[in-house]
């Protein structure tokens with residue numbers, strides 16, 4: 001695992017977006033197509049902002065995303081589908097496929113549908129973030145490191161729900177859905193390249209635990225220490241607790 005520090009969140013996002021774009025272009029050159037995972041949330045603003053400015057043949061790209069709330073309408077400001085449509089899909093030419101997680105249908109059937117699709121599209125490049133509680137996608141601690149199912153129905157813990165409220169996505173903690181569909185830790189780890197963008201002081205403890213604690217499902221993102229090609233992009237604030 002590699003760590004790249006930049007002076008501010010904007011520079012961090014620019015570097016992460018450029019790195020992702022280079023990997024996507026290389027993959028298309030080698031294989032003809034590229035399969036990617038995008039993350040959502042505040043931490044991805046600058047990374048995605050850079051990605052949409054890159055010269056990429058998007059018609060050769062298949063996209064998956066990490067997670068979505070169950071039973072949250074797509075019109076809600078916190079909907080991850082809405083986020084990806086408005087910040088990414090509407091800003092680039094049409095992709096080959098964009099496999100969005102639908103949280104408004106039968107969740108187990110949706111997990112199976114997406115699971116089959118992603119198993120047919122081995123992931124080349126995954127953009128991920130981590131939560132204040134160290135979660136990867138919506139795999140809150142203690143995360144399930146054992147399951148090999150690609151997508152899971154998960155319960156969101158209090159820390160995760162509080163973070164979503166504090167970031168302004170919801171007016172109150174009670175309004176945050178209690179459940180979500182999440183890509184599993186196992187599936188994320190199958191990605192060939194992982195780019196983890198983590199700006200901001202609120203993530204300093206989670207970053208320290210993820211990078212400096214022994215790998216443990218109590219710090220879900222600590223599993224990234226075992227990935228063959230994962231790069232953490234940090235700013236001064238998110239790196240401030242590192243030894």
Ligand SMILES: N[C@@H]1[C@@H](O)[C@H](O)[C@@H](COP(=O)(O)O)O[C@@H]1O
Pocket residue numbers: 039040041042043044066067128129130131132135136137138167
């Ligand atoms: N479940 C989402 C993830 O998709 C995201 O990558 C991560 C970081 O979130 P944020 O960027 O809002 O801090 O946790 C969110 O809650």
